[in-house]
Amino acid sequence: MQVWEYKVVPAPVRGEKERGLKTGAARFAHALGLMMNELAAEGWEYWRAETLPAEERTGLTSKTTVYHNLMVFRRPLENAAPRRARAELVESYDDAPASERRAFLSTRAPEGRAPRLGPAAEELEE
Template sequence: MPNFEYKVVPAPKKGLKGKGIKGAEEKFANALATVMNELGAGGWEYQRSDTLPCEERSGLRGKTTTFHNVLVFRRRVAAKAETTAPKPVTPRPVKKASEQRAPQLDSAIARESGTAPAVGPATEATEVKDPRTVSDGQ
């Protein structure tokens, strides 16, 4: 399904002078053609013109509704190949139960049971106390 991006620009309010153009209608048509040709050169395709309401402030606390004329353009957006194709998932190897525990956990368990010194390769020299006997300083 094609994707589009849209661009909305205000419609010209005044005509544009040009060579051999006379009258208000021809000047206004020239202004429209100029806007359409400039955007068309950039790949934008004219879709339609709309008159839309816009609520604006008037005075300190008042609001008034005005209407604005806009021109709607669109162009096709190139689909990115990497976003449409799913990325391959590489499975991670399953570790054995003995490899899943961290070495720090093994040394902490050994220290609690009294079978290992308090200093190990991945720990600092700290004394491990049983949490049931530690007081909160009270």
């Protein structure tokens, strides 16, 4: 079974100027091509485009839904052994009877004090 790693990036919102490109559609296509070629050089394969809703604040108390255009890229994972083990666990979960499925997944979190975290910003050593 092939295991993939995914990368999601926002789609360009405007075209890139280039000599000989006069229309907005041609400039936008050029911008998409630049982004796709840039990621392809890093080993990413274009997979699909999605438009997804997101709730964002407007003002102090109100919220509105906006839609974001996203591009999804993927590439195969070389070291997929841990992910294969997880995939096998999911398959065994699907095959298990309903009475045994509770042992696989739990929504219970350990109780007690949260661990103490260090300072928010650490000084960089030079």
